[in-house]
Amino acid sequence: MSQTRGPFFVGKDIEWETTADGVRRQILAVGTDLMLVRVDFEAGAVGAVHHHPHRQATYVAAGTFDVTMGLESQRVTVGDSFTAPADVPHGVKAIEAGTLIDCFTPVREDFLARNR
């Protein structure tokens, strides 16, 4: 996937990558300093706790998730959102099937490297 595409990114044309059992990911819009990533979860699927220096903000587009952010946990559903500050460990569990839209700054070059 090239970073020179855009400004429009057609979802149905973008490949999916399986990242864990019941979890698959699409790299959506990539621009200067910003990247959007869609992550779809089957019911019960887990996004394991991890951390990264990138700042992240996530919109719950579908489903219900239990989210752990540092020492806090909360159940979130469609229309809710959360932030993941730099280097704060975070993870999710899908209580029902759903979709998260992750936004990162800076761009997750590590994601792009896997697709080159």
Add this chain to the structure above:
Amino acid sequence: MSQTRGPFFVGKDIEWETTADGVRRQILAVGTDLMLVRVDFEAGAVGAVHHHPHRQATYVAAGTFDVTMGLESQRVTVGDSFTAPADVPHGVKAIEAGTLIDCFTPVREDFLARNR
């Protein structure tokens, strides 16, 4: 709305602001360098062409839109996304009712100022 909230932002608790005929907006997650904003459009509603120095990436969460980005235009629908580079004029028209999730870096302090 305070920037000190978070990391969780409950959508149903966030006020809506009408920004144009048939257009209303919620400020969602606000973190360091990142802001998520939800904009709901009635069918036919217009987000007038505008520009800003903030970089923007937008996910189409519902509906269908005609998007103008600089000299390019494209029809987008659920699952599509686009970037708005700094200072590039952009606007949207909702072909059917829908929802856009805008992500900005840096934070749109101008949006927050209206809600303080």
